[in-house]
Amino acid sequence: MTLSPALVLFVGAGYVALLFLIAFAVDGRTPRDRPAPWQGVLYTLSLAIYCTSWTFYGAVGTAVRSGLEFVTIYIGPTLILMAWWVLMRKMARVAKAQRVTSIADFISARYGKSRLIAVLVTLVAIAAITPYIALQLLAVSKSFRALTGEAGTDTAFWTAAAMAFFVILFGTRRLSADESQPGIVAAIAFESLVKLAALLAVALLAVASLSKGPVPGATAAGWPEALAAVGAIGEGEGTRWVVLTLLSALAMLCLPRQFQVGIIENRDERDMALASWLFPTYLFLIAVAVLPIAAAGLTRLPAGAEPDLFVLSVPLLEGSGAVALFAFIGGLSAATSMVIVASLALAVMISNHLVAPLLLGGRRTGRAGLSGAVLATRRVAIAGVMALGYLYGLYSDGTAGLASLGLIAFAGVAQFAPALVGGLFWRDATREGAALGLCAGAALWLVTLLLPSFGVGVSLLEGLRALLLPASVAQSVDPLVFGTVTSLTLNTVVYVALSLLGRSRPLDALQATLFVDALSRGGPAPTLRRSADRRDLMRLTRRVLGPVEAHRLFDGEGDPGAPVDGAFLAKVEREIALTVGAGSAHALVTRVATGEPLTVETAIAVLGETQEAIRLARDLGVRSVALERTAEELREANDALTTLLAEKDVFLSRVSHEMRTPLTAVRAFAELLREGGMDEARQERSLEIIVRETARLTRLLDDILDLSRLEAGRAPLNLARLNAGDVARRAAGAMEGVAEHAGVAIAVDVAPELPVVADADRLMQALVNLISNAVKFHGDAPDVTVSGALEDAMVVLRVTDGGHGIDPAILPHLFTKFAGAVEPHNPGGAGLGLAIAREIVTVLGGSLNLERTGPEGTVFALKLPPAPVTVQA
Amino acid sequence: MNVPQRPRRAPTRRREWRAALTAGAPIVFLPAVLSLADRGTILGVPSLVVFVFAAWLAGIVLMALVARPGPDE
Numbered sequence: 029m030t031l032s033p034a035l036v037l038f039v040g041a042g043y044v045a046l047l048f049l050i051a052f053a054v055d056g057r058t059p060r061d062r063p064a065p066w067q068g069v070l071y072t073l074s075l076a077i078y079c080t081s082w083t084f085y086g087a088v089g090t091a092v093r094s095g096l097e098f099v100t101i102y103i104g105p106t107l108i109l110m111a112w113w114v115l116m117r118k119m120a121r122v123a124k125a126q127r128v129t130s131i132a133d134f135i136s137a138r139y140g141k142s143r144l145i146a147v148l149v150t151l152v153a154i155a156a157i158t159p160y161i162a163l164q165l166l167a168v169s170k171s172f173r174a175l176t177g178e179a180g181t182d183t184a185f186w187t188a189a190a191m192a193f194f195v196i197l198f199g200t201r202r203l204s205a206d207e208s209q210p211g212i213v214a215a216i217a218f219e220s221l222v223k224l225a226a227l228l229a230v231a232l233l234a235v236a237s238l239s240k241g242p243v244p245g246a247t248a249a250g251w252p253e254a255l256a257a258v259g260a261i262g263e264g265e266g267t268r269w270v271v272l273t274l275l276s277a278l279a280m281l282c283l284p285r286q287f288q289v290g291i292i293e294n295r296d297e298r299d300m301a302l303a304s305w306l307f308p309t310y311l312f313l314i315a316v317a318v319l320p321i322a323a324a325g326l327t328r329l330p331a332g333a334e335p336d337l338f339v340l341s342v343p344l345l346e347g348s349g350a351v352a353l354f355a356f357i358g359g360l361s362a363a364t365s366m367v368i369v370a371s372l373a374l375a376v377m378i379s380n381h382l383v384a385p386l387l388l389g390g391r392r393t394g395r396a397g398l399s400g401a402v403l404a405t406r407r408v409a410i411a412g413v414m415a416l417g418y419l420y421g422l423y424s425d426g427t428a429g430l431a432s433l434g435l436i437a438f439a440g441v442a443q444f445a446p447a448l449v450g451g452l453f454w455r456d457a458t459r460e461g462a463a464l465g466l467c468a469g470a471a472l473w474l475v476t477l478l479l480p481s482f483g484v485g486v487s488l489l490e491g492l493r494a495l496l497l498p499a500s501v502a503q504s505v506d507p508l509v510f511g512t513v514t515s516l517t518l519n520t521v522v523y524v525a526l527s528l529l530g531r532s533r534p535l536d537a538l539q540a541t542l543f544v545d546a547l548s549r550g551g552p553a554p555t556l557r558r559s560a561d562r563r564d565l566m567r568l569t570r571r572v573l574g575p576v577e578a579h580r581l582f583d584g585e586g587d588p589g590a591p592v593d594g595a596f597l598a599k600v601e602r603e604i605a606l607t608v609g610a611g612s613a614h615a616l617v618t619r620v621a622t623g624e625p626l627t628v629e630t631a632i633a634v635l636g637e638t639q640e641a642i643r644l645a646r647d648l649g650v651r652s653v654a655l656e657r658t659a660e661e662l663r664e665a666n667d668a669l670t671t672l673l674a675e676k677d678v679f680l681s682r683v684s685h686e687m688r689t690p691l692t693a694v695r696a697f698a699e700l701l702r703e704g705g706m707d708e709a710r711q712e713r714s715l716e717i718i719v720r721e722t723a724r725l726t727r728l729l730d731d732i733l734d735l736s737r738l739e740a741g742r743a744p745l746n747l748a749r750l751n752a753g754d755v756a757r758r759a760a761g762a763m764e765g766v767a768e769h770a771g772v773a774i775a776v777d778v779a780p781e782l783p784v785v786a787d788a789d790r791l792m793q794a795l796v797n798l799i800s801n802a803v804k805f806h807g808d809a810p811d812v813t814v815s816g817a818l819e820d821a822m823v824v825l826r827v828t829d830g831g832h833g834i835d836p837a838i839l840p841h842l843f844t845k846f847a848g849a850v851e852p853h854n855p856g857g858a859g860l861g862l863a864i865a866r867e868i869v870t871v872l873g874g875s876l877n878l879e880r881t882g883p884e885g886t887v888f889a890l891k892l893p894p895a896p897v898t899v900q901a
Numbered sequence: 902m903n904v905p906q907r908p909r910r911a912p913t914r915r916r917e918w919r920a921a922l923t924a925g926a927p928i929v930f931l932p933a934v935l936s937l938a939d940r941g942t943i944l945g946v947p948s949l950v951v952f953v954f955a956a957w958l959a960g961i962v963l964m965a966l967v968a969r970p971g972p973d974e
Contacts, residue, residue: 096949096950096953103930106957107927114923251945252945256942258950259946260949261935261939265932266933266936267932269935270931273930298969302968304964305961308960308961308964312957312961315954316954
C-alpha cells in the first residue's frame with residue numbers, strides 16, 4: 029500500500045504552515061520577561077529535539093540490527109538529567125551571568141574569552157552537525173519515498189528551503205538579550221508532542237499487528253523470537269554499550285542544539301528540576317514504543333525489509349494509511365525540529381566567531397551598530413548550513429545507516445566535553461590545554477570516524493589501528509569504539525597535561541573562579557584591574573551596538589571626563605558579547621583597555637598599603653589577646669563581687685538575727701514587769717536578763733561599729749611603748765572567769781620583756797577575742813595557752829587551744845566579717861572577733877595569722893614589730 | 902519573643918538522595934550488572950529488557966521525588 033504523493037505533500041506543507049502559525053503566535057504574544065504558563069513543560073518538550081529522525085526511524089533499525097543497544101541513546105541523557113543539579117544548573121547560571129550565546133561562546137568564556145577556542149569549537153561543530161542535518165533531510169526524503177513509492181519530488185530540497193525560511197523568519201528577527209527564541213521553542217515543543225504521539229500510535233498498531241501472528245518469509249517466527257533478538261546484548265558488546273551511553277550522555281551537554289534549548293533557553297532552574305524526570309519519561313515512552321514496532325516488523329514484514337523504515341512499513345502493511353501519514357508527520361517533526369535549532373545554533377556561532385571579527389575590520393555602521401550586519405550574517409549562515417546539509421545528502425552515497433551518521437556526530441561534539449566539563453570543576457585548567465586538547469581530539473575524530481564514513485582516508489585509519497591495537501584485535505574492534513576512545517583519550521590527556529604544565533593568565537583565573545564557584549559564590553563578580561579612555565570605549569560601543577544603545581549604556585555612568593574603571597569595562601564587554609560573542613567582545617575591549625598603569629610611586633603606595641594592612645592585622649591580633657585577658661579579669665572580678673554580695677546578704681541576715689534575739693528577750697521581760705504580779709525574786713531575775721541581753725546587744729553593735737571604724741581607718745589609737753607580755757597576762761586574767769565557767773584553765777607563758785609600740789586597749793581587745801575563741805572552742809583539752817616570745821626580730825604572741833580544729837569551709841573567710849555566716853556553731857557571737865582582731869593588729873603594723881589547725885588544736889600567732897631600743901641619758 | 906525554629910532537614914536529605922541517585926544510576930546500567938539480569942524470559946519478554954526498563958522507570962520515579970530544589974539552592 030502507498031499513499032498519494034499529493035496528499036502527503038499537502039499534509040506535510042499544512043503541518044509546516046501550522047508550525048509557522050504557532051511560532052508566530054507565541055513570538056508575538058509572550059512577554060519575554062514573564063514565563064509563559066507551562067514554561068517547565070515547554071522547556072522539557074523543547075529538550076526533546078534530542079529525538080531526531082534518527083531516533084524516530086533509526087532506533088527501530090538499531091534495535092533490529094544490534095538488539096538492546098538502542099536504549100543507550102536514551103539512557104545517556106537520562107543520566108545527565110539526573111545530574112542536572114550539579115551540571116546543567118551550573119552551566120545555566122554561568123551562561124546567564126556571562127551572557128553566553130552558544131556553546132562555543134561558553135567554552136571560550138571559560139578560557140579567558142579565547143577567540144581561538146571559539147573558532148575551533150565552531151569549526152568542529154560545523155564538521156559534525158552538517159552531515160547530521162543532511163541525515164535529517166535524507167530521512168524526510170526516504171520516508172516520503174517509502175510512503176508514496178515515488179522518487180520524483182525532491183522533498184529534501186523543499187524541506188531544507190522551508191526550514192531555512194522558518195529559522196530566518198523566527199530566529200533572526202532581533203538580537204535578544206539572552207538569545208532566547210520563544211516562538212521557535214513553542215514550535216519545537218509542539219513537534220515533540222506530535223512525534224511522541226505518532227510513535228505511540230504506530231506502537232499500538234504494531235501490538236495489534238503482532239496478535240495476527242507471523243507471515244511466511246518474515247525474519248522471526250513469532251513475537252517471542254523477535255523480542256529475544258531485539259532485547260539482547262551481543263557477545264563482547266559491553267564496551268560498545270558503555271561508549272554509546274557515554275556518547276549520548278555527552279551529546280546532551282555538547283550538541284549545539286541541546287545547549288541552545290537546555291542552557292540558553294532555560295529561564296528558571298525549577299524547569300530543569302521538572303525536566304529531570306519528565307524528559308527521561310518522554311525518552312522512556314519512545315524506547316518502549318520501539319520494541320513492538322521492531323517485533324512487528326520482524327514477524328510481519330518480509331525478510332530484507334529496511335528496518336529504518338519499519339515505522340512507516342508496519343502501518344502500510346496493516347493498511348492503515350492514516351497512521352502511516354501520522355508517522356510521516358512525526359518523522360517530519362523529528363527532522364525539522366532538529367534542523368531548525370541546529371541551524372540556528374550553528375548560525376549564531378558562525379556569525380559571532382567567524383564573521384563578526386571580520387565585520388569589525390573598519391566598515392562604517394548605522395544606527396543599529398553591527399546588530400543589523402550580524403543578523404544578516406546569521407541569515408546567510410542559516411541558508412548556508414542548510415545548503416551544505418542538502419548538498420551533503422545529495423552527493424553522499426546515502427548508504428550509511430541513520431544511526432551511524434548520528435553517532436559520528438555525537439563523537440564529534442563529544443570532543444568539547446573535556447574542556448567543557450573540566451572547565452566547570454577544575455580551576456587550574458588552561459586555555460592552551462583546552463585548545464590543543466580540542467585540536468588533537470578533533471583531528472583524531474576526523475581521521476578515525478568522519479573521513480572514513482565518506483570512504484576517505486581508510487588506509488590512514490587502518491595504519492592507525494595497526495599502530496595502536498594488538499594484531500589479534502586490530503580488525504575486531506568496533507570502529508566507533510576505536511575512534512571515540514582514542515580521540516577522547518588523546519583530547520583529555522593533552523588537556524590535563526598542558527593545564528598541569530602551564531599557568532593560567534589573570535583573566536583565565538578570574539573566569540575560572542566565575543565558572544567553578546558558580547553555585548557557591550555570592551556578591552559582585554570580580555573584575556580585572558583595567559581602565560580605558562571613555563571616548564575610545566564609547567566609540568567602540570557605538571560601532572557595535574549603535575549610538576542609541578551606546579548612549580543608554582553610558583548615561584549616568586561616572587564622570588564624563590574620567591577614564592572608566594574595570595567594572596564598567598566588564599559591563600560593556602558583556603553587552604557587546606551579545607552581538608559578537610564573548611571572544612570577539614573581549615578582543616575588541618582589550619584594544620581600548622589598558623591595565624592600570626603601575627608607576628614606581630604606585631608600587632610604593634601599594635607596598636605601603638600592604639604593610640599597613642599587615643600591621644593592622646597584627647594590632648588586631650594583639651588587641652584581641654588583650655581584650656580576651658581583660659574579659660577574663662572582668663569575669664573573675666564579677667565572680668568575686670557576686671560572692672561578696674551573697675556573703676553580705678548572709679551577714680546582714682545573721683546580724684539581724686543576733687540583734688533580734690536579745691531584743692525579743694528584753695521586750696518580753698519588760699512587758700512582764702509592766703503587767704506586774706511578779707514576786708520580787710522573779711522581778712530581780714527578769715531585770716538581770718534584761719540587763720544582760722541589753723549588754724549583749726550593745727556589744728554586738730559596738731563590734732560592728734568598731735569593725736567599721738577600723739576598716740575605714742577612723743579608729744582612734746593611743747600609741748605608747750609598752751610590754752606586750754603584760755598586756756597578754758592582763759587579757760588572760762580578764763578571761764579567767766569565762767574560762768572557769770567553760771571548765772578550762774588559761775596557762776600563760778610569756779617572756780618577761782616584749783616591748784612594742786601599740787595601743788594597750790586595742791591590743792588587749794585583740795588578745796581577748798583570740799582567747800575568747802580559744803576558750804569557746806577548746807574541745808576536750810583542759811587548758812588554753814597564751815605564750816609570748818621574741819622570734820626573728822618580731823614580738824610573737826600565740827594563743828593555743830586543744831580543740832578539734834577549724835572547719836576547712838571556714839578557712840577562706842576566717843578573718844572576714846562574714847566568718848560567722850559560714851560558722852553555724854558560734855553560740856552567742858556574731859563572728860566578728862577575728863575580723864576585729866586582724867584589723868587591730870594590721871593598724872598596729874603587725875599581722876595576725878592562723879599558724880596551725882587540726883585535730884590537735886589551733887594556734888593563732890599575733891606578730892608585732894618590737895619597739896625600737898631607747899638609750900637613756 | 903524568640904520562637905525556636907524547626908531545623909530544615911528535608912532539603913539536605915533531598916540533596917543527599919539526589920547525589921546518591923546521580924552516582925548510583927550509571928552503575929545499574931553497567932554491562933557487568935546487566936549480565937546478571939540476563940536470565941531467560943518473563944512471560945515471553947527477555948528478563949534483560951524487563952530489568953533495564955524497570956530500573957529506568959524506578960530511576961525516573963525516584964528523581965521525581967527528589968528533584969525539587971530546596972529553598973537554599
